[in-house]
Amino acid sequence: MASGLTLEELGEGLGTASTVLRGNAGSAGLDAPVPTCPSWTVLDLVAHQGMVHRWATSHVRGAPETDPLRFEAEGRAAADVLGWFDEGATALLQALFDAPDDLVARTFLRDAPAPRLFWTRRQCFETTVHAVDAMAARLGRAPLPDETWLRPRLATDGIDELLTGFVPRDKQGVQPERATRLLVRPDDAALAWLLDLAPDRPASTTRLTGADAVATDADVVWAGGAVELFLRLWSRTGAEPADALEGWWRETVSVTWG
Known part of the structure; x- marks a missing residue:
């Protein structure tokens, strides 16, 4: 895409x-x-x-x-x-x-x-x-998000690249101990992402728009401004993890380029 x-x-x-x-x-x-x-x-x-x-x-x-x-x-x-x-x-x-x-x-x-x-x-x-x-x-x-120069439009595309480009690759190893459906939903964007995470297979990501982004059933929801979520997903935040999944994410999800 x-x-x-x-x-x-x-x-x-x-x-x-x-x-x-x-x-x-x-x-x-x-x-x-x-x-x-x-x-x-x-x-x-x-x-x-x-x-x-x-x-x-x-x-x-x-x-x-x-x-x-x-x-x-x-x-x-x-x-x-x-x-x-x-x-x-x-x-x-x-x-x-x-x-x-x-x-x-x-x-x-x-x-x-x-x-x-x-x-x-x-x-x-x-x-x-x-x-x-x-x-x-x-x-x-x-x-903090408002201390950066980033704006929601740029941050939203950065989230999309990470969640649809990097995370589903076999070599990333984004596989938690328990199967989890994670919804990442910016408050200031028309796009959201549903991640299907499982211990025995690579992650898969589905882009959602409109009503689907709100009504989707998920085990965990990460919401907030797009800039805040961009920083959280890249582990560039000083805030404590919002939940156990985010703690695992910070320890596990890192970019393997090339």
């Missing part, structure tokens, strides 16, 4: 997130800890995101890098790591701008849109999540 956002909106989201990440990283300092990524410093965060940008660019440019960790080493060794980050973000945006609509490139999520849109969307939300991490480093805690 195509993204709910246009290519232009996702490109703008990627550019904004890159700017937010860079600005907060500079304010926090490279040695600052990242509360939302335990054991990471800001240097680790910037080197990681700069690596991912360069790895993505290599796919969009048609020459996939087989050893992306070399980019991370390059970033760590850079005399100006924030300048190095800027160069990578700019190169990625340029590659996506230059790419044809019928770009032929690898995609790796369930229900993925066409490659050009896929890579723009994936890097928009990859960078958005890590920009939240950079904010956390500056603040010394996870930011």
